[in-house]
Amino acid sequence: MSEIHEGGCLCRSVRYRAIGPALRTLVCHCRFCQKMTGSTSYAETMYPVDAVEFIGRLSIYRHYSETSAKPVHVHFCPTCGTTVTLTFERWPEYRAISRGTFDDPDWIPIDAHIWTESAQSGVVLPASTDCFRQARIKLDGTPEVAERFGAPVFAKRDA
Template sequence: MSLVLEGGCLCAAVRFHIHQAPLRTLVCHCTFCQRMTGSSFYANSVFPVDAVRFNAGEIRRYEHTSDGSGKKVYVEFCPTCGTTIGLAFERWPDLRAISRGCYDNPNAVDITSNLWTRSAQSGVALPAGIDCFATARSTAEGQPEHPSRYPKPVMAR
């Protein structure tokens, strides 16, 4: 699939260019993502690190240790406006997540799954026809988890 994704932060100091479809685009409802965004969930696309090219601005990192894996998660953000550009991972050093809301056209990528739905806030509707995982897509040992799929939207709580 040939796809060009461009985007950046709120103040436009940080800009990026991606010339590849994401490996997956997901919505995470874990409590870390809720705190990181100050919202109900975090939507992001996952890419190989070298697929994302930053062409403007400085990016700063906040380091967080994951409660689940004990590995570092790096929140990458614009130091001027505070926009979360994405995440980098100690556990998956070859991958980078880019915030879906930072794309110039967020609807250019479809959401393929919802994670940590057991932590989803009240009032959040889980979509129909999309894999919804109670926790992660796989166990810490790498074994795949089994998703739920709903025929119609379901309220999380």
């Protein structure tokens, strides 16, 4: 039997089923994610794009990444405005599901924090978790080196 995780938007007009194992869960602290959520960060669980089935209609907002200049598509409920998922021109094979929209958002641990150089003051990065000053992978496809801390630390250590 396949692993299935369900979720949806705040008003329940949009529901989804994510089938199979998730690839990873990240917390992104970039300015785009801060603006998109109106908060300090965006927690996203990555799946293969075809592993998620939707019931209900999603609206789409296209944003151009400041780093890659490629579109990031924000898929949101047209009724309540909940961001349910993101898709990426840079990585067309992946879909990010907003972790907070899962019926049980705690089912999967957070693997890494990305774009920590943009984190807001007061944000604490956890111990023993991969943290990346920018993205996990450079534009040329090479991996970045993660920072790991022995104890929780403030993201803005120089302030």
